[in-house]
Amino acid sequence: MIKRAFFKSKFLPYLLILPQIVITLTFFYWPALQGIIQSTLLSDPFGRQSKFVWFYNYIALFTDPLYLKSIFTTLVFSLAVAAVSLFFGLFIATMANRALQATAVVRTMLIWPYAVAPAISGIMWLFLLHPSYGVVALGIKKWFGVNWNPVLNGTDAMVMIIMASAWKQISYNFVFFMAGLQAIPKSLIEAAAMDGASPFRRFVTITLPLLSPTFFFLSVMNIIYSFFETFGIIHTITQGGPGGATNILVYKVYQDGFVGLNLGSSAAQSVVLMSLIILITALQFKFVEKKVQYTG
Amino acid sequence: MKILKLFLLAIVAACLAFPVSAFAKPVTINWWHAMRSARGKVVDKMIQDFNESQSDYHVVGTFKGNYDETMNAGVAAFRAKKQPHILQVFEVGTQTMMLSGAVYPVHKLMKDAGYEIDWSNYLQAVLSYYMNSDGDLMSMPFNSSTPIMYYNVDQFKKAGIAPLSKTDPITWDELGEITKKLVDSGAAPYGMVTAWQSWTQIENYSAIHNLAFASKANGYEGLDCELQINNPKVIAHIERLKNWTQDKRFMYGGQKYQGPKSEFIAQNAAVYIDSISGIAKLQKAVNDFTWDAAPLPVESWMKKPQNSIIGGASLWVLQGHTKEEYKGVAAFLKFLANNEMQEYWHKQTGYFPITLNAYEDLKSKGYYEENPLQTVGINQLNRATPTKISRGLRLGYFVQIRNIINEELELVWNGNKTPKEALDSAVSRSNEQLRTFEKTYK
Numbered sequence: 001m002i003k004r005a006f007f008k009s010k011f012l013p014y015l016l017i018l019p020q021i022v023i024t025l026t027f028f029y030w031p032a033l034q035g036i037i038q039s040t041l042l043s044d045p046f047g048r049q050s051k052f053v054w055f056y057n058y059i060a061l062f063t064d065p066l067y068l069k070s071i072f073t074t075l076v077f078s079l080a081v082a083a084v085s086l087f088f089g090l091f092i093a094t095m096a097n098r099a100l101q102a103t104a105v106v107r108t109m110l111i112w113p114y115a116v117a118p119a120i121s122g123i124m125w126l127f128l129l130h131p132s133y134g135v136v137a138l139g140i141k142k143w144f145g146v147n148w149n150p151v152l153n154g155t156d157a158m159v160m161i162i163m164a165s166a167w168k169q170i171s172y173n174f175v176f177f178m179a180g181l182q183a184i185p186k187s188l189i190e191a192a193a194m195d196g197a198s199p200f201r202r203f204v205t206i207t208l209p210l211l212s213p214t215f216f217f218l219s220v221m222n223i224i225y226s227f228f229e230t231f232g233i234i235h236t237i238t239q240g241g242p243g244g245a246t247n248i249l250v251y252k253v254y255q256d257g258f259v260g261l262n263l264g265s266s267a268a269q270s271v272v273l274m275s276l277i278i279l280i281t282a283l284q285f286k287f288v289e290k291k292v293q294y295t296g
Numbered sequence: 297m298k299i300l301k302l303f304l305l306a307i308v309a310a311c312l313a314f315p316v317s318a319f320a321k322p323v324t325i326n327w328w329h330a331m332r333s334a335r336g337k338v339v340d341k342m343i344q345d346f347n348e349s350q351s352d353y354h355v356v357g358t359f360k361g362n363y364d365e366t367m368n369a370g371v372a373a374f375r376a377k378k379q380p381h382i383l384q385v386f387e388v389g390t391q392t393m394m395l396s397g398a399v400y401p402v403h404k405l406m407k408d409a410g411y412e413i414d415w416s417n418y419l420q421a422v423l424s425y426y427m428n429s430d431g432d433l434m435s436m437p438f439n440s441s442t443p444i445m446y447y448n449v450d451q452f453k454k455a456g457i458a459p460l461s462k463t464d465p466i467t468w469d470e471l472g473e474i475t476k477k478l479v480d481s482g483a484a485p486y487g488m489v490t491a492w493q494s495w496t497q498i499e500n501y502s503a504i505h506n507l508a509f510a511s512k513a514n515g516y517e518g519l520d521c522e523l524q525i526n527n528p529k530v531i532a533h534i535e536r537l538k539n540w541t542q543d544k545r546f547m548y549g550g551q552k553y554q555g556p557k558s559e560f561i562a563q564n565a566a567v568y569i570d571s572i573s574g575i576a577k578l579q580k581a582v583n584d585f586t587w588d589a590a591p592l593p594v595e596s597w598m599k600k601p602q603n604s605i606i607g608g609a610s611l612w613v614l615q616g617h618t619k620e621e622y623k624g625v626a627a628f629l630k631f632l633a634n635n636e637m638q639e640y641w642h643k644q645t646g647y648f649p650i651t652l653n654a655y656e657d658l659k660s661k662g663y664y665e666e667n668p669l670q671t672v673g674i675n676q677l678n679r680a681t682p683t684k685i686s687r688g689l690r691l692g693y694f695v696q697i698r699n700i701i702n703e704e705l706e707l708v709w710n711g712n713k714t715p716k717e718a719l720d721s722a723v724s725r726s727n728e729q730l731r732t733f734e735k736t737y738k
Contacts, residue, residue, distance in 0.1 A: 042736040045371045046396040049737070060732065066725075132549060132558045151550045152710045240699075241551060243706040259364045260695040261371070261392060262732065 038267035045261040057268035066244060074248040077162065078226035084166035085222055089173025097181045107178065114171035118229055122236030125164035154245025157238045161246050164237060165230045173218050180214035212292045220284055227277055249273050322354040325624045326380035329357060330366040338644040346631045353624035374398050379614045381625050384438060386609045387425060388694040393612050394434055395737050400613040403433040409626030417652050421603045421677045424687035426610050429516050435610040436629050439647040441571040442604045443496040444672045449586040451566040455483035460590035462672050467596040475545035478566045487545035488567035489560060491553035494701040495607055496569050498525055501533055503605040503686040505598050515690035519734040523726045526719040534715040538708055548709040551702045571607060572673035576646045589669050591676045602686040604676050608647065648674060692733030697726040
């Protein structure tokens with residue numbers, strides 16, 4: 001028989017979750033609501049005059065071909081960042097899991113990049129890859145004859161910010177994959193080995209399915225990361241350039257709202273961004289989660 | 297006990313004899329600025345000098361981050377009714393500030409405080425950027441600069457080119473020949489590079505050649521203005537720069553100054569266009585070659601080139617404070633404009649002194665003979681009376697417009713668009729921004 005605790009008072013449970021509800025309402029729902037209201041207004045930054053304009057800001061956004069391009073850029077960017085960082089995270093975790101000696105040291109060292117702030121990471125990659133003063137950039141231009149120029153070439157710039165963003169996230173993914181790998185019972189893998197399955201086969205048919213909850217969690221987290229937290233990297237490396245090639249949605253919100261002080265448009269963009277993230281996460285839950293195996 | 301009573305009485309008597317105001321603290325004036333590190337120290341020194349020069353007012357300067365951050369801090373503070381008295385705002389924010397209804401115009405402030413200021417004693421090309429359409433000064437110019445052309449003297453020598461004049465501009469055709477010689481002779485890998493391309497190659501190019509950047513006198517005379525930079529002359533200029541990229545006479549180094557500056561310092565480009573504030577930076581950074589400066593090139597058809605326009609920031613006085621405090625603000629602004637402060641400011645930062653007095657004073661002390669580099673910018677700025685077109689730009693969402701121009705120019709440099717396509721698109725995209733801005737304030 002299962003023991004269960006019951007609250008005598010009907011109000012006590014509500015009282016206990018009250019702080020959490022208050023925090024969520026004040027710090028999440030209230031600003032989101034403010035954003036939605038602001039997105040239907042045209043107002044000057046000082047708040048002296050505001051006008052209700054229905055969907056003017058949204059119409060302006062969606063009739064702007066560059067905004068649609070920015071959505072596309074964002075999707076390409078976040079998919080690439082998620083794919084690269086998940087792949088390398090998993091790869092390194094698998095390798096580290098096999099290393100017998102000095103595992104703890106290796107693991108700790110591999111986690112470090114996650115502690116680096118995005119803006120710092122951006123600056124470091126800039127010092128490596130800036131065409132005028134980047135050490136590596138000067139090297140590949142000189143010895144490999146590659147015409148590397150992220151200042152002018154949109155594709156180069158995109159590659160650069162994907163590398164900088166994924167690099168940081170690899171460590172994060174590594175930690176979770178490592179934990180996931182260690183939770184897989186050794187006996188399963190040994191049994192498969194005795195049945196004659198190759199290491200690759202064992203990885204595909206046993207390790208990967210058992211890692212799927214981790215994989216699912218990380219894919220959601222990585223997409224969210226690349227949508228929002230990469231701001232610092234874009235800001236330090238490309239500022240959305242060249243020619244808007246790396247102008248992802250969150251950067252555009254900043255440029256129009258914070259720098260350009262067009263609050264209405266920037267609020268509308270935030271609402272679009274919010275809806276997009278809700279949609280992507282919902283899709284992930286609906287379609288990907290079905291294939292996830294939570295029990296081994 | 298009696299002694300104690302007497303003592304207390306004495307204290308009360310003393311308090312009554314000297315009114316409270318004699319002990320009152322000086323009135324505090326808050327100034328939020330965007331001047332960091334070395335410039336921040338210069339600002340602190342100026343504030344300290346003011347505070348020590350009198351005892352009625354106490355100015356407190358606070359560094360609020362870069363220009364965007366400072367302006368945002370001011371906006372947020374105003375909304376929360378905690379605004380500072382003085383806010384430093386960059387030149388592109390001028391229109392937003394002017395229409396905000398949150399400012400106390402400087403010309404009015406000075407008059408109300410009883411100061412008779414001879415505005416004709418100020419550099420007109422600087423003042424005109426911050427005047428309203430009636431010619432009244434809205435904010436006090438603070439740090440002002442203008443673009444000039446730096447060049448590598450050693451590389452010029454190697455290519456057999458004579459040094460350039462500091463007063464008379466060369467023509468763009470001449471610059472074309474010079475850069476060709478530089479590249480062909482192998483003296484330099486690339487000819488020229490430019491910082492802040494929208495500011496130097498379009499805004500200043502238009503002003504110098506008296507071409508309208510936007511209709512309605514560059515936006516001074518109405519919110520319903522439209523950009524006009526897709527005129528044949530500007531297109532031809534961008535076309536020329538684009539052609540120069542083919543034979544290495546021009547290279548693109550990035551939107552801001554860091555990339556272009558490092559190309560010049562690394563001697564990858566022999567000619568470098570940037571603000572006069574680059575003088576101090578180059579003096580610090582360059583030690584393996586000699587360099588000099590010259591005015592920006594001018595088209596051969598422009599016999600009498602106009603003044604260039606400024607960049608930088610000005611000081612806005614915000615509403616919502618007491619009369620007493622505004623008197624202090626006025627006293628402080630007047631103090632900042634005196635010769636001693638202006639000369640100190642100019643010498644430490646390289647920004648222009650804003651009064652003719654300070655300029656003449658520096659001249660008479662032989663400063664410009666010792667520092668001939670400093671004459672280039674100021675001559676270029678003062679060589680003509682500003683016209684309605686060359687006095688400045690007054691555009692809403694100017695930050696976005698500059699971004700648009702930068703984006704479109706990059707598409708020219710990387711070959712995705714022709715100069716005409718890019719400038720047409722820059723105009724139509726900017727006009728949409730201007731319409732939204734107009735709608736907001738109508």
